[in-house]
Amino acid sequence: MKSLNKSVMAITLLLSVAFTNAQIKNAKTETVKIFGNCGMCETTIEKAGSLNKLASVDWDKDTKMAAITYDSAKTNPDEILKRIALAGYDSEKFLAPTDAFNTLPGCCQYEREAKVAEKMEMSSMNTMGGHDNHSDVSVTTKEQVNQLKLVFDDYFLLKDALVKTDASVASMKAKELLTAIATVKMEDLKMEEHMAWMKVYKELGSDVKSISETQDIKIQRDFFKSVSKNMYELMKVSKTDTPTYYQYCPMVKANWLSKENEVKNPYYGSKMMSCGKTVETIK
Known part of the structure; x- marks a missing residue:
């Protein structure tokens, strides 16, 4: 009977993957172990791992194995497993943050295998300066910092x-x-930055493009x-060398970010330069 049940599960998984492949372009499928307990975990x-027409995850609570199908031109398994880790679930490659694991319902708090934690700790130690990987890791860390710093x-x-009311x-x-x-490069961002970037980059890019295409200062300010x-969402999860001030204008009911605590209003410029206040300091 057990053999029959396993065969049925295997056939069901194959059919599911075949259907998913038809929905996702450039489809590739990989299997990976993800830890969990129950149907709620599933x-x-x-x-957490699935994205419409980009990625699909089919997890089996008995075997703990997941079939990950993804558009290889637009995403990769690491991005998918990072999202799952942030939801509280360890995999063979990524360990969930402790606070994410602790917020899982009691029935979902699986036994965290020591070998997974040990593997992740060793990975963290290497990232912090292991002899063999020191130069490579330094380059990666520098890229992570510089990417968003330029933005x-x-x-x-x-x-x-906008403060100077210079539309050109x-x-x-x-x-x-x-x-x-x-x-x-989204895949090179730290996990928290990666998740924030995924949420904002489409709207952020679209809005910035709209500003670039007009010389109307009012439209630009809108x-x-x-x-x-969206920049605030990114700034909150990024480490910066100096404080950033999140400021608010009550007249337009909108915020902006500044490197200076002194208020210089980008929505009114010289007409109401000092209108507003600092509502948060991000360090």
Whole structure:
């Protein structure tokens, strides 16, 4: 009977993967072990890892094995497993953050295998400066920092142009910011940055593009509201060398980010330069 049940599960999994492959372009499928307990775990794991027409996860609670099908031109297994880890579930490659694991319902708090934790600890030690990988890791870390730093720096230049009510310069700086956004390699970001980037990059890119395509300062400022909201989400999860000030204008009910605590309002410029206040300091 057990043999029959296993055969049925295997056939079901194959049929599911075949159907998924038909829905996802450039489809590749890999299997990986993901730890969990129950049907609720299955729902959470599959929801966290799946993206419409880009990735699909089919997890079996008995074998703990997941079939990951993905569009190889647009994503990869690491991105999928990172999302699952942030939902609280360890895999062979990524260990879930402790706080994410602790928020799982009691029935979902699986026994965390020591060998997985040990593997991740060793990986962390290597990342922090193991002899064999030191030079490679240093390059990766530098890329992680520089990628978003360039985005932030170009955002501040765009903000400064709006403070000066210079639509022409704002358009030019928006084009530079758009280039910085396009060069970000999502797979090289730290996990928290990666997740934040996935949530904001499409809207962020679209809004910045809209600013770059117009010389109307009012339209530029309207789109800048959304740009600032999404940049705030990125800034919160990124480590910066200096404080960043999140400021608010009550007249337009919108925020912006600044490297200076002194208020210089990008929504009104010289008309109401000091209108607003700092509502949060990000360190």
